[in-house]
Amino acid sequence: MADSQILVHMCCAPCSIYPVKVLRAEGLSVMGFFYRHNIHPYTECMKREQALDRYAETEDFKVLRQKDYDLKTFLQHVVYREADRCRYCYHDRLKSTALLARRGHFDCFTSTLLYSRHQNHELIREMGESLGKSVGVPFYYRDFREGWKEGIETSKRLRIYRQQYCGCIYSEVERYLGKGALRITPEG
Structure with a gap:
């Protein structure tokens, strides 16, 4: 895989630190992709995007990003399916990355989601490999969780903005009000 170009879905700067380091050490040329439809509120999305841009500039790699912010469609796909929302979110982010990797003629693609202990x-x-086969660009699997602490320590040392929840409105509610706060009943 050395000298190959990899497109990396990046959810934020802190989660990108360890994967970028490892992928480069393996000889891969890294380009990032920032997916934003799931991140709420918009101000949080902008904080994450700006932090990722600063980190990418420091580490000398480019980041592609979506030009729009389609929170409405994201919410329409997960409403009343909140307990399984991550499945939709993973699929949409990975599919967007895979399709962009195909259009950009990348050798493979991956995601910083593989860094988080919470995913x-x-x-x-499974989704990455399946999508890779369907679009004709291999999914590059690597378990980045081994660098969890290193990524946290580095982001703190570099004073990179560190969010406190995954990104969606539901994870924000769970972060601040607890896991049981999302109980949805027929009565509302």
Whole structure:
């Protein structure tokens, strides 16, 4: 894989630190992709995007980003399916990355979701591999969780903006009000 170009879905700067380091050490040329439809509120999306831009500039790699902010469509796909919202979110982010990797003639693609201890790692891997086969660009699987602490320490040392929740409005509610705060009942 050395000298190959990889498109990396990047959810934020802190989660990108360790994967970028490892991928470059493996000889891959890294380009990032910032997906923004799931991040709420818009001000949070902008904080994450700006932090990622600053980090990318410091580390000398480019980041592609969506030009729009389609929170409405994201919410329409997960409303009343909140318990399974991550499945939709993973799929949409990975599919967007895979399609962009195909258009950009990348050798492979991956995601910084594979860095987080809070994500469903096996589901991400299965989806990535399936999407890679369907679009004709291999999914590059790597378990980046081993660098969890290193990424946190580095982001703190570099004073990079560190968010306190995954990104969607539901994870924000769970972060601040607890896991049981999202109980949805027929009565509302």
